[in-house]
Amino acid sequence: MEIFAELGWLPRAPNDFSDQIKALRKLDGGSADSLRALAAHALDADQLLKLVRLLDKARNYGQPLAGLTPFRLGLIANSTIDFIIPAIVGTGLRYGLAIECVTGPFGQTMQAALDADSAVNAARCDAVLLALDHHSYAIGSTPGDADHAQTAIDSALTQLDAMTGGLRPHCPTLIVQSVPPPADTLLGSFDAVLAGSDLNQIAALNQALALRCADGSLHLLDVAALAARVGLGAWHDPIAWNMAKQPFAHHLIPFYADALCRLIAAIRGKSRKVLVLDLDNTLWAGVIGDDGMAGINLAQGDATGEAHLALQRYALALRECGVVLAVSSKNTDEVARQVFREHPDMLLREAHLAVFQANWDDKASNLKAIAQSLNVGLDALVFVDDNPAERALVRQKLPQVAVPELPDDPAWYVRTIAAASYFEAAGFADEDLRRASFYADNARRVELQAASGDIDDYLRSLGMTIRFAPFDAAGRARIAQLINKSNQFNLTTRRYSEAEVAALADDDAVMTLQVRLEDMFGDNGMISVVICRTRGTDWEIDTWLMSCRVLGRRVEQVVLDQLAALARARGARRLIGIYRPSGRNTIVADHYAKLGFRLDSEDTDGGQTWTLPIEEAGAGAAAALFAAVIAEGFGAGEHADEP
Amino acid sequence: MPMSHEEIYAGLNGVFDDVFEYEGALGPGTTSDDVEGWDSIGHVRMILAAERKFGVRFQPSEVTGFENLGDLVAAISAKLG
Numbered sequence: 001m002e003i004f005a006e007l008g009w010l011p012r013a014p015n016d017f018s019d020q021i022k023a024l025r026k027l028d029g030g031s032a033d034s035l036r037a038l039a040a041h042a043l044d045a046d047q048l049l050k051l052v053r054l055l056d057k058a059r060n061y062g063q064p065l066a067g068l069t070p071f072r073l074g075l076i077a078n079s080t081i082d083f084i085i086p087a088i089v090g091t092g093l094r095y096g097l098a099i100e101c102v103t104g105p106f107g108q109t110m111q112a113a114l115d116a117d118s119a120v121n122a123a124r125c126d127a128v129l130l131a132l133d134h135h136s137y138a139i140g141s142t143p144g145d146a147d148h149a150q151t152a153i154d155s156a157l158t159q160l161d162a163m164t165g166g167l168r169p170h171c172p173t174l175i176v177q178s179v180p181p182p183a184d185t186l187l188g189s190f191d192a193v194l195a196g197s198d199l200n201q202i203a204a205l206n207q208a209l210a211l212r213c214a215d216g217s218l219h220l221l222d223v224a225a226l227a228a229r230v231g232l233g234a235w236h237d238p239i240a241w242n243m244a245k246q247p248f249a250h251h252l253i254p255f256y257a258d259a260l261c262r263l264i265a266a267i268r269g270k271s272r273k274v275l276v277l278d279l280d281n282t283l284w285a286g287v288i289g290d291d292g293m294a295g296i297n298l299a300q301g302d303a304t305g306e307a308h309l310a311l312q313r314y315a316l317a318l319r320e321c322g323v324v325l326a327v328s329s330k331n332t333d334e335v336a337r338q339v340f341r342e343h344p345d346m347l348l349r350e351a352h353l354a355v356f357q358a359n360w361d362d363k364a365s366n367l368k369a370i371a372q373s374l375n376v377g378l379d380a381l382v383f384v385d386d387n388p389a390e391r392a393l394v395r396q397k398l399p400q401v402a403v404p405e406l407p408d409d410p411a412w413y414v415r416t417i418a419a420a421s422y423f424e425a426a427g428f429a430d431e432d433l434r435r436a437s438f439y440a441d442n443a444r445r446v447e448l449q450a451a452s453g454d455i456d457d458y459l460r461s462l463g464m465t466i467r468f469a470p471f472d473a474a475g476r477a478r479i480a481q482l483i484n485k486s487n488q489f490n491l492t493t494r495r496y497s498e499a500e501v502a503a504l505a506d507d508d509a510v511m512t513l514q515v516r517l518e519d520m521f522g523d524n525g526m527i528s529v530v531i532c533r534t535r536g537t538d539w540e541i542d543t544w545l546m547s548c549r550v551l552g553r554r555v556e557q558v559v560l561d562q563l564a565a566l567a568r569a570r571g572a573r574r575l576i577g578i579y580r581p582s583g584r585n586t587i588v589a590d591h592y593a594k595l596g597f598r599l600d601s602e603d604t605d606g607g608q609t610w611t612l613p614i615e616e617a618g619a620g621a622a623a624a625l626f627a628a629v630i631a632e633g634f635g636a637g638e639h640a641d642e643p
Numbered sequence: 644m645p646m647s648h649e650e651i652y653a654g655l656n657g658v659f660d661d662v663f664e665y666e667g668a669l670g671p672g673t674t675s676d677d678v679e680g681w682d683s684i685g686h687v688r689m690i691l692a693a694e695r696k697f698g699v700r701f702q703p704s705e706v707t708g709f710e711n712l713g714d715l716v717a718a719i720s721a722k723l724g
Contacts, residue, residue, distance in 0.1 A: 012698075018660070018661065045688075046661050046662060046688065046692060049662075049688075053664065080684075081688070082684040083684065083688070239703060241689065242703055243685050243703045244684075250691055334713065568720070
């Protein structure tokens with residue numbers, strides 16, 4: 001995927017985008033929230049146009065578009081902007097703006113700026129964009145003639161100053177564009193050496209434009225940089241220019257519109273301020289709770305390690321610009337902090353973080369708590385997490401939070417986050433430099449102030465299918481791997497070799513379970529393992545472990561339902577739960593209590609025995625959150641009860 | 644891959660729905676007068692969408708030469724082989 005041109009940081013448009021538009025059209029355009037939700041996807045120019053028609057309809061029907069900031073944008077351009085205008089308006093919704101565009105007659109840029117009664121000046125715009133390119137500035141074609149080139153640039157700047165002077169009494173905010181260099185060379189690399197070449201003239205003009213913006217009286221939309229990012233060859237499209245006088249390739253319109261709207265949002269003070277980072281498989285490769293300090297990878301010199309280090313480096317560079325950093329991770333606090341304190345390869349340290357949040361609550365509640373503790377709105381947060389299910393939960397529960405889509409390969413994390421330019425600035429003050437340190441409070445821990453409420457509807461929307469089977473040869477290697485690797489969600493931390501796993505599977509006095517989970521994001525593979533030893537009518541749970549990746553999905557309850565159904569079918573009377581503290585499994589210290597077991601006894605090492613009479617282990621309500629609960633291979637007449 | 648004219652019209656129904664939100668019938672005689680929004684800008688939009696839909700590219704001279712939908716369908720059909 002082209003990260004820039006295809007807005008790779010945004011979720012893809014839903015397959016039924018057109019149907020959703022039609023459904024909203026029947027509702028007279030729909031609400032501001034529904035328009036914003038659609039605009040939050042990567043949309044092409046046609047889809048943006050549809051969204052704008054919907055917005056027009058909502059306006060015409062007088063829908064209260066509360067939550068959208070009205071914004072009147074004047075456009076003065078020397079090229080065709082008819083294709084671009086709907087894209088700007090549609091993209092504005094992504095940034096909470098209800099943009100209305102005002103333009104003048106084609107080609108009459110000077111009149112539009114200088115005439116006090118021109119449409120743009122009469123409209124009292126919130127901002128005016130001067131979308132001018134090298135055709136307008138009449139520069140170029142003076143190779144080797146430095147004096148003539150300087151005269152051309154001076155006259156281009158005089159023209160620009162006249163235009164901004166004409167606009168300023170009528171409009172508080174003016175935006176100018178830098179000019180992309182040409183894609184076509186005359187003398188090859190020597191273009192850069194030769195005084196007066198197109199390349200050098202445009203470079204000099206861009207430098208002068210940037211200087212005029214330095215005092216804050218003008219804002220710069222750096223179109224030259226946008227063009228460079230996608231490639232000048234892709235940007236300059238001769239057919240688009242010849243046919244429609246369109247200044248750049250049609251397929252880049254959404255990319256241009258996003259950059260413009262993001263700048264407008266920044267001018268309105270709507271830039272993001274806080275970067276919230278997940279830990280496992282985001283800041284490093286691996287899971288600290290399972291893999292330990294020696295097992296996680298963030299090594300200099302290792303391709304995967306370097307990718308994660310690059311993200312840390314990028315976060316630190318943002319911090320230098322005043323972005324506040326925070327951590328939100330499903331982890332045990334001390335375990336996660338140890339990495340920041342002791343791992344020699346870490347670039348990020350606790351002192352860089354305003355909030356350090358490692359717990360087992362859902363991320364939506366956690367992000368709320370972070371926003372409250374920093375005293376910023378949710379719309380100030382950017383949340384970076386490698387786990388698509390966490391991203392989807394936050395997008396659904398807290399649509400105000402920006403959540404970049406991340407590609408599978410961590411090498412592209414920085415490119416993707418940077419392409420979104422969440423921290424677009426309209427200015428830069430000393431205060432920005434100091435902001436991050438204001439907040440740095442030695443990575444304070446934030447307690448939840450309010451739970452985000454019922455997340456059952458979210459779990460239901462995941463379409464989870466859970467599959468139970470006894471141990472078998474096909475699963476043996478993965479079962480042994482989980483048994484020997486899992487540390488956190490592991491009740492007894494008993495390790496068994498592959499041969500022992502095979503023996504357990506053949507032992508009639510032992511009941512085994514391997515559990516797999518699929519959801520809308522794909523197959524999570526084997527995520528839980530249970531081993532029960534039968535002692536008369538007691539079933540003792542020798543081993544119960546689970547991947548922390550699926551924590552909070554109610555998997556434990558459904559596993560218990562399954563276990564109880566099997567035990568009941570085989571005449572068992574009680575389930576016996578064992579908890580053996582290992583120093584790394586505090587997360588499951590209250591596992592059996594939560595599931596309704598009663599504490600039976602406790603030994604001096606902190607080991608606990610819990611019991612649950614089989615008649616009290618009813619089919620729980622959790623099964624209703626799953627699309628399907630499937631048990632296979634337990635033998636005829638021994639299937640689990642249907643949920 | 645060659646397509647029948649019926650298949651091309653079926654594809655153009657989707658294009659016209661996408662670009663103009665037009666769900667009426669399309670035929671060889673359909674012109675810009677019949678479809679709201681089919682002005683010079685809408686024409687370029689529609690041509691670009693059709694290029695994507697059918698995987699073809701038009702020369703600028705072709706684009707301005709279409710008198711009605713029948714001309715466009717004939718041109719698409721010729722390009723598809």
